[in-house]
Amino acid sequence: MIQVNNLRKTFGASKKHLFNGFSQATKPSPVVALDGLSFTAKDGEITGILGPNGAGKTTCLRTLYGLLKADDGSAMIDGIDVVKNPLAARARLGIFPDKFGLYERLTAYEQIDYFASIHGLQGDFKHQAIEAIIKDLDMEALAHRKTLGFSQGQRMKVTLAQALVHQPKNFVLDEPTRGLDVMSTRVLRNYLARFKEKGHCILFSSHVMQEVAALCDRVIIVANGKLAAEGTPNELCELAGETQLEEAFVKIIGSDEGVAA
Numbered sequence: 001m002i003q004v005n006n007l008r009k010t011f012g013a014s015k016k017h018l019f020n021g022f023s024q025a026t027k028p029s030p031v032v033a034l035d036g037l038s039f040t041a042k043d044g045e046i047t048g049i050l051g052p053n054g055a056g057k058t059t060c061l062r063t064l065y066g067l068l069k070a071d072d073g074s075a076m077i078d079g080i081d082v083v084k085n086p087l088a089a090r091a092r093l094g095i096f097p098d099k100f101g102l103y104e105r106l107t108a109y110e111q112i113d114y115f116a117s118i119h120g121l122q123g124d125f126k127h128q129a130i131e132a133i134i135k136d137l138d139m140e141a142l143a144h145r146k147t148l149g150f151s152q153g154q155r156m157k158v159t160l161a162q163a164l165v166h167q168p169k170n171f172v173l174d175e176p177t178r179g180l181d182v183m184s185t186r187v188l189r190n191y192l193a194r195f196k197e198k199g200h201c202i203l204f205s206s207h208v209m210q211e212v213a214a215l216c217d218r219v220i221i222v223a224n225g226k227l228a229a230e231g232t233p234n235e236l237c238e239l240a241g242e243t244q245l246e247e248a249f250v251k252i253i254g255s256d257e258g259v260a261a
Ligand SMILES: Nc1ncnc2c1ncn2[C@@H]1O[C@H](COP(=O)(O)OP(=O)(O)OP(=O)(O)O)[C@@H](O)[C@H]1O
Pocket: 011, 012, 031, 032, 033, 051, 052, 053, 054, 055, 056, 057, 058, 059, 060
């Protein structure tokens, strides 16, 4: 389970901005990225985060990964505070970040192996876990190639495999299907659905309304760093008096920003 309680984050609030040793006449204004955001993503459910560009989705997810420290509020993974106990929290988390880098001199298999080792997998168990994720993500043909030159979709598959190889109880994914072809997107969706059936907690951000409507049990709508609405796709449609999630989203946030073309 993932719980976010009253998260606040402002960028550029207190730093002095110097240029060639002189204070700049015009300081950049602070940006409030999270303004008291709270929600819960439950086990055995897929929870989607929707919001227009700049709403605070990535900031919230990066706080969950421990990459960013919130100014206030807390984030918990299975009841473990990500700031107070980061290692224990991370052990229960698979992350698929917004930006991903690969070690291009390693093969896909070696990269997944590296992450499996970081998560404490060893010996035959580790080998079986790597083989299983490679098979599940249909990566057999890529497994023993160096990742230098991999296409966007191929790089994403390696990143996903790294995130999932230790079968974490909770997955957090930032726009996971961007750049994936239709078959890879289906593989990923089926994978997430199977994980949900096994009782895992999945939280992902997306701009693709059909994807969110089809996959998510609950949807969190974020605007201006705050919770604008939450519920099942049907509940959100009812709340907005619309039949389609896309129309409901537009009505709730008052703009069509954030809907994928
Ligand atoms: N490192 C940073 N420094 C300054 N401002 C930042 C930083 N990271 C995010 N922001 C700002 O915080 C706000 C929230 O950004 P965030 O990336 O969380 O939005 P998002 O909902 O993920 O948007 P998108 O859908 O466009 O990816 C934006 O105004 C963004 O410009």
